[in-house]
Amino acid sequence: MRLPTMSTNFLLAPILECPSDFFQSRDIKLAVLGAGSVGKSAMIVRFLTKRFIGDYEPNTGNLYSRLIHVEGDQVSIQIQDTPGCIQVQEGFVQMLDSLSRCMKWAEGFLLVYSITDYSSYQSIRPLYRHIRKVHPDSKIPILIVGNKGDLLHARQVQTNEGIQLANELGTVFLEISTSENYHGVCDVFQYLCKEVSKLHHSSCGDKRRSSIIPRPKSPNVQDLKRRFKQALSSKVK
Numbered sequence: 634m635r636l637p638t639m640s641t642n643f644l645l646a647p648i649l650e651c652p653s654d655f656f657q658s659r660d661i662k663l664a665v666l667g668a669g670s671v672g673k674s675a676m677i678v679r680f681l682t683k684r685f686i687g688d689y690e691p692n693t694g695n696l697y698s699r700l701i702h703v704e705g706d707q708v709s710i711q712i713q714d715t716p717g718c719i720q721v722q723e724g725f726v727q728m729l730d731s732l733s734r735c736m737k738w739a740e741g742f743l744l745v746y747s748i749t750d751y752s753s754y755q756s757i758r759p760l761y762r763h764i765r766k767v768h769p770d771s772k773i774p775i776l777i778v779g780n781k782g783d784l785l786h787a788r789q790v791q792t793n794e795g796i797q798l799a800n801e802l803g804t805v806f807l808e809i810s811t812s813e814n815y816h817g818v819c820d821v822f823q824y825l826c827k828e829v830s831k832l833h834h835s836s837c838g839d840k841r842r843s844s845i846i847p848r849p850k851s852p853n854v855q856d857l858k859r860r861f862k863q864a865l866s867s868k869v870k
C-alpha cells in the first residue's frame with residue numbers, strides 16, 4: 634500500500650496531532666472516600682452489579698474497572714475504593730500515602746458519610762479541602778453522599794446538614810440508601826461520570842484547538858497567472 638503523499642500529509646497533520654482519546658473516550662477515574670464503615674464498598678458493588686451485598690472485609694483499596702453506559706454512550710470507568718481509616722486532626726486529614734496517590738489519580742470524587750455516624754459527616758469538610766489542595770483546578774467534580782438513609786431510627790445527621798454543607802462547599806449532595814434503593818446509587822455514579830466526561834470533552838477540544846497547524850495561505854489566482862506568464866516568457870527568451 635502506498636503511503637500518503639505530501640499533500641495528504643498536510644491534511645492529516647492536525648488530526649494526527651490530536652490525542653487518540655479525541656475519537657475514543659478515556660477511562661473515567663473515580664475515587665470513593667469516607668471516614669469509617671460508611672458503605673463505600675457496598676455502594677460501588679451495588680452500582681456495578683445492582684446487588685446489595687451486606688458484608689465486606691475491611692477495605693484495603695480495591696480498584697474496579699467496567700464498561701458502562703452514560704447517556705447512551707459506552708464508557709470505561711475505574712472506581713477506586715479506599716480504606717475508611719482516615720483520621721482527621723484539627724481539621725486536617727491524616728492519610729496513607731496510597732490514599733494521597735489515589736487522590737492525585739482520580740478525576741471525580743464521591744465523599745461518603747453515614748447518616749448514623751456524625752463523625753463521618755464531620756470528616757467530609759477536611760476531605761474536601763484536601764482534594765482541593767491536590768487539585769487546585771476548581772472544576773474537578775465532587776459529590777457528597779449521605780448513605781444508610783434507611784436507618785432513620787439511628788440518624789445522627791439531619792438531611793439539612795448535608796444540604797448546608799454541600800451549599801457551603803459548592804458541591805452537589807444526595808442522601809441515599811445503598812441497601813434499599815439501587816436507583817439512588819446509580820444516580821450518584823451516573824452524575825459523576827457525566828461531569829468527568831464533560832471535562833474530558835472540553836479538555837480535548839482545547840488540545841485540539843491548540844494543536845491545529847495554521848493552513849498556509851493559498852496563492853490568489855492573479856498571482857498564479859502572473860507567475861505562469863513569467864515562466865512562459867522566460868522560456869520564450
Ligand SMILES: Nc1nc2c(ncn2[C@@H]2O[C@H](COP(=O)(O)OP(=O)(O)OP(=O)(O)O)[C@@H](O)[C@H]2O)c(=O)[nH]1
Binds near residue numbers: 672676718783810811
Ligand atoms: N442499613 C444499611 N447498611 C448499609 C448500607 N450501606 C452499607 N451498609 C452496611 O454498612 C457496613 C459497612 O459497609 P462497607 O461497604 O463495608 O463500608 P466501607 O465504607 O467500605 O467500610 P471500610 O471497609 O471500613 O472502609 C456493612 O455492614 C454494610 O452492609 C445502607 O445503605 N443501609
